[in-house]
Amino acid sequence: MGKTRDKTSFFDLKRDVVDRGxxxxxxxxxxxxxxDAISIDYESDEPIPILTGECTECDMCYPACPGKNVPLRTLDKTFLGSERYFERDKIGIYTSCNRGYAMDEEIRLTSSSGGIVSSLLIFALEEKLIEGxxxxxxxxxxxxxxxPYIATTKEEVMRGIRTGMMIVPNNALLAEAVTKKQMEKIAVVGLPCHIHGLRKLQMRGKPKKLVNAIQFCIGLFCASTYYWEGTKHLLQESGKIKNLEDIVAMDYRxxxxxxxxxxxxxDGKFRFVATKHDYVWHLLxxxxxxxxxxxxxxxxSAELADISCGDVFQRIEDKPGPFVATVARTExxxxxxxxxxEKGYIHLEHHDPDMIPSSGMGWEAKKHAGVYRWLERSRYGWPVPDYEYEISESPLPRDLKFPG
Ligand SMILES: Cc1cc2nc3c(=O)[nH]c(=O)nc-3n(C[C@H](O)[C@H](O)[C@H](O)COP(=O)(O)OP(=O)(O)OC[C@H]3O[C@@H](n4cnc5c(N)ncnc54)[C@H](O)[C@@H]3O)c2cc1C
Ligand code: SF4
Ligand code: SF4
Structure with a gap:
């Protein structure tokens, strides 16, 4: 028998999370x-945490990991102040729902969907609410x-615009920003799973220095990320780019x-690879x-972020767009x-929250298909994450709703 330990280590994380998919x-x-014992292996096709230093069994990584366990009920109560009712809170608990865009025309027109995320970060940096x-x-x-990278200026924030449909381990830079670069105030942009990890570490209250430094987090709606294999296939099959080393810049949007x-x-040529419709619906x-x-x-919809942002795929009558659905959840x-x-960085107007489930396929993928798959996998004893609530088999109605 091995010795019993009350502290978890990277080996527990690897056994219970990484090696179970x-x-x-x-x-x-x-x-x-x-x-500095854990690193991300960026050379494998899918980024994965690996042990590159000595694990001291300090009990930090395992409790913060959202791979196996996301206590949604407790996290809701802790960060959003109430308990969700799944039939009612289709986009999670929130305080206001708007759509908007960047007032800076360049940001609005070059961003993923209207530039709210970048504008908020630029505002926070310029007002010194954050250092990075x-x-x-x-x-x-x-x-x-x-x-991932750490931006400290408007120009650096703009480097992040229109990037990846792939998974990117943004939270890996937390210690880099706070302990190496000595930043006392930071913000993090992430997909729902990044936000789950952040909230778990904030709820636990340690490492204290990191917890104190996180000023806010902005979550992105997420239908899914895609295996790099899919994008590679798309580049080679549709884009006819046989050697990826020939690529000097890429743009998903x-x-x-x-x-x-x-x-x-x-060779200086801009090559069309696929329409968003084709690559999202038919390939990825x-x-x-x-x-x-x-x-x-x-x-x-990044249900635990301070602010969650996503596309408004529907056409808004008489308004050219693009618009970002912008959901505030905390004070x-x-x-x-x-x-x-007020400072003129963004424009916001009311957005009907019922339009979010019918914008694109993401909500259906998560709230119906994802739930059903979770149940099926559990039935066969396959590994599934624990969300701390009883997953219900009955699908939530999507109530397709379009403006005008
Ligand atoms: C993988 C992925 C899937 C998405 N799926 C949906 C969806 O199904 N439905 C929907 O409505 N919206 C989805 N979004 C969100 C949407 O694409 C926009 O990011 C969001 O509307 C904000 O737009 P913006 O113009 O304000 O962002 P911008 O001002 O352009 O800023 C976007 C920010 O996102 C960051 N970012 C880019 N890629 C990633 C990544 N892989 N991981 C973490 N951060 C990243 C960038 O660094 C940048 O800071 C998805 C985004 C991503 C990255
Ligand atoms: S914390 Fe994130 S990257 Fe690390 S094992 Fe858990 S899910 Fe994977
Ligand atoms: S669907 Fe999006 S939020 Fe969920 S695990 Fe995948 S990347 Fe993370």
Whole structure:
């Protein structure tokens, strides 16, 4: 018999999460390790945490990990102040629902869906509410892959615009920002699973230095991320790019909104790869390049973030768009939106929250298909994440709702 331990280690994390296919690749385990023992292996096709230093069994990574356990009920109560009713709270608990865009025309027209996320970060940096923001950007060495980075200026924030449909371990830079770069106030942008990791570590209250530094988090709606294999296939099959080393820049959402996929190659040519509709619906989405862990995820609208942002795919009568659906959930989120509006960084107007479930396929993927898959997998004893509530078999009505 091995000795009994009351503290968890990276080996527990590897055994219970990574080796059971439950790792979301959010990077939280790397970001909370103050001993620099865990790294992300960026060379494998899917980023994965690996032990590169000595694990001191300090009990930081395992409790913060959202791969196996996301106590939604407790997290709701802790951060949003109430308990959700699944039939009613279709987009989680929130305080206001708006749609909006960046007042800076360049940001609005070059961003993913209207530039609210980038504008809020730029506002927070310029007003010195934060010293840095953790974002996703293109890699310099392999400009067809993404990596997290820390932005401290408007120009650096704008480098993160229109980046990855792949998973990027943003939370891996938490310790880098706070302990190495000595930042006392940071913001984090992430998908729902990144936000789950952040909230778990904030709820636990340690490492204290990290917890104190996180000023706010902005969550992105997420239908799924996709295996790199899917994008590689798309580049080679549709884009006819045989050698990825020929790519010098990539864009998942170029041209007119909602944006199509383009690459710039070494010969100076801009090459069209696929329309957003084609790559989302016919290749990445329906042809199942969705990451396996994403298929068991039940959070579409970043239900625990201070502010959650997503596309408004519906056409808004008489308004050209693009618009970002912008959901505030906390006092911090409300305050930030109000200040950024007053200072002229963003425009906001009321958005009917019932339009969110019918915008694109993400809500259906999470709240019905994801739930059903979770139940099926449980039936066969396959690994599933624990969400701390009884997953109900009856689908939530999507109530398709369109404006006008
Ligand atoms: C993988 C993925 C799936 C999405 N799925 C949906 C969906 O199904 N339905 C929907 O309505 N919206 C979805 N979104 C959100 C949407 O694409 C926009 O990000 C959101 O509307 C904010 O738009 P914006 O113009 O304000 O953002 P911007 O101002 O352009 O800023 C976007 C920010 O997102 C960061 N980012 C980019 N890729 C990633 C990533 N992989 N991980 C973490 N951060 C990243 C960038 O660094 C940047 O800071 C998804 C986003 C991603 C990254
Ligand atoms: S914290 Fe995130 S990256 Fe680390 S094992 Fe858990 S899910 Fe994976
Ligand atoms: S679907 Fe869920 S697990 Fe997958 S990237 Fe999105 S938020 Fe993370």
């Amino acid at each position: 439950l790792c979301t690749a959010c990077g939280t385990c790397v970001g909370v390790c103050l001993f 923001a953790i974002l996703t950007g293109w890699r310099k060495d392999k400009p067809w892959r993404c990596k 170029g041209g007119k909104p909602p944006g199509d996929m383009f690459v710039l190659t070494r 989405g329906s042809a199942s390049y969705k990451r396996d862990r994403c298929l068991m995820c039940v959070d579409f 911090t989120g409300e305050g930030l939106l109000q200040m950024a509006t």
